[in-house]
Amino acid sequence: MAAEDLPSEFDVVILGTGLTESVVAAACSRVGQRVLHLDRRSFYAANWASFTFNGLLTWVQEHNNESQPEMVNDFSDLLENGEELMHLSKSDSTSITNLQVFCYTSEEEEDEAQCNDALNTTVGKEKSADEEALKESAESAVCAESQDEDHVVPEDPQSFLGQWEDPEEDQTHPSVASFQSEPTRKKISFAQLVKEGRRFNIDLVSKLMFSRGSLVELLIKSNVSRYAEFKNVTRILTYHHGNVEQVPCSRADVFASRQLSVVEKRKLMRFLTSCMEETEEQQAYYSRPYLEFLHDQHLGDNLQHFLLHSIAMASPDTPTGEGLASTRHFLRCLGRYGNTPFLFPVYGLGEIPQCFCRMSAVFGGVYCLRHSVQCLIIDKDTNRCKAVVDSRGQRINCSHFVMEDGYLDGDRKKMDTSLRFLSRAVLITDSSVLPGESDQQVSMVTVPSTDGSPTVRMVELCSSTMTCIPGTCEFYLITHLLEPLPPPCVDRLSQ
Incomplete structure (x- = not known):
């Protein structure tokens, strides 16, 4: 209006x-x-x-x-x-505040792409010129033979063409394929990102929604959900011992996991089942660290890591009461729309x-x-x-x-609460952080605190979320900091 x-x-x-x-x-x-x-x-x-x-x-x-x-x-x-x-x-x-833009695409890759385009164009022109010359030579030969009155033109055009000898017939013509290297993965250049820029939907805020969280319930009760479409997060990942590993959180994931032994699978399922109901043993640990509670449950280092960082999404100092509440909420959200508890809106x-x-x-x-x-x-x-x-x-x-x-x-402004500062980063890459059978993965990744650095949460989006073009992935990183996100973390995850 x-x-x-x-x-x-x-x-x-x-x-x-x-x-x-x-x-x-x-x-x-x-x-x-x-x-x-x-x-x-x-x-x-x-x-x-x-x-x-x-x-x-x-x-x-x-x-x-x-x-x-x-x-x-x-x-x-x-x-x-x-x-x-x-x-x-x-x-x-x-x-x-403090906005910065970085491009990690090397100039060599850009120059190589331009050279390949120029090479393909040159080869195409040479091939067209050779074909045109061949066609003109054939036409002139046909005209010369037609002017000879004593010459009888065969009824079969193929036999006539067979009588004409190409002086270059015995020579080997280089094909376009011979100029091209072996099939390699096509690299995404900055110029291509700009060209396809309208097909991206890049968020300023990176958030996943619990399938039984307050925002999803509001969308359903208000009937606003009919205006949007959502995708389920397909996997939960964590950075552990220098590798990105998938976290088994549902019953199906636990029994299908190859990184857990049979004993670990039984312990994990027993713990996930028991923590849904409050017990006197749990109450005794409420004010003590959640990591201590997990250790006293005779869970191994791998299970403690998965439960603390990826399921409860807590820190080692988080009280047990808070950690158990987060774990229960995570488990209650499982199975409503998929094997993970999180949703993400299509188009961002x-x-x-x-x-x-x-x-x-x-x-x-x-x-x-x-x-x-x-x-x-x-x-x-x-x-x-x-x-x-x-x-x-x-x-x-x-x-x-x-x-x-x-x-x-x-x-x-009247500030009744203390301010919380967040540092965010958005990455556009040409590969997933954990490549698998499908390239259409929506992931939630946790990079735990190490050497005094804060915990980093990361969301990985694929092209089916309509936020990036095919062949690329979008990553959203967030951490609690007063300074920008440490570059080593970005470099390590984008490799």
Whole structure:
């Protein structure tokens, strides 16, 4: 809808199209509230957005540019008695910082690909020229023989052609195949990524959803799930003893595992069955480390590693009560949609906020991108928002106003909780972290803490998730850090 056509009154005005704001918009529209949903960006989902490859590079470039100084406009003429203005931040003070882009494709590979293309073109031209010359020679021979009145043309054209001798017949003609090397795996170049960039959907936030988690239950109960499609994570992996190994988590995986002995399989199944119910023995360990509890259950190092890092997704210092709760939740989510407890939305995580926006629009919500709110009009007596002034200077009355915290100045924020910093990395590679019989694997990988480095969680996506092109994989890495993700970890996993 054009800005000039906006009504002057709504029940709820929402600024920002992140997940939280989109859920609120859908809920308000569903119960009959008049909702105006705005976002100053040109895309939906805010920090939950998904980009094409080229779009991501553009977003990184724009994000790293220095923000222009803000100009505060005077809208005092829109105020009524007992009202005051509260200006919002015009800069996109997003929580994403320190963006960097690396390309590990060597120049030799790029040059080799260009040389191969040039070689194929040259060979094709030479072959075409030889065929054309051969054709012209044959035609001239036919014409010469036809002009001889004493010559009788045979009825069989093949026998006639057989009488003509090719002076180069005994020479060996090099074929195109002789110029080509043995079949090798085609390497993905940076130029190809740019060319096929629109076929990528790269998330800013990497998350998997538990099949019985609160978000999946919300999608089902609200009927928003009909707007999206999901794929089940096909395997759980871990980095153990210098290798990437598959973690057996379901009953079928345990008995099919080749890395566990028969005794280990029995111990693992016995433990997974017993931990579903709370016992007095477990309560005695609740305040003690979960790793100590696993050790006292006479589980080997391999089983302790799988249970601690990949199933409970805990650290060695995690209390037993918390570790058991995480293990039970993991097991309860198994089997609902597959052999693993996790789901991932097709086309990327940015689809989830957009699904809620679609529901809001179906029930009458009004949406405007590249349209923002410059300031709020506050009632001095009640300290409540009575109206907003949009980017066109229009006053829009509302009963409620909701916005993401990025629009609020830092000095106005009231932080009741401590901040948590995350470091993320997105990798696009030409192979899986653990190649198997199928190249369509969706994996959750854990790289445990070693030598003081933090634990890294990784999500591997294939082309069937519609997030990358065939022949490539997308990896999302996340860890709790104050600094960027250590390059050695990225290098080790991308090899």
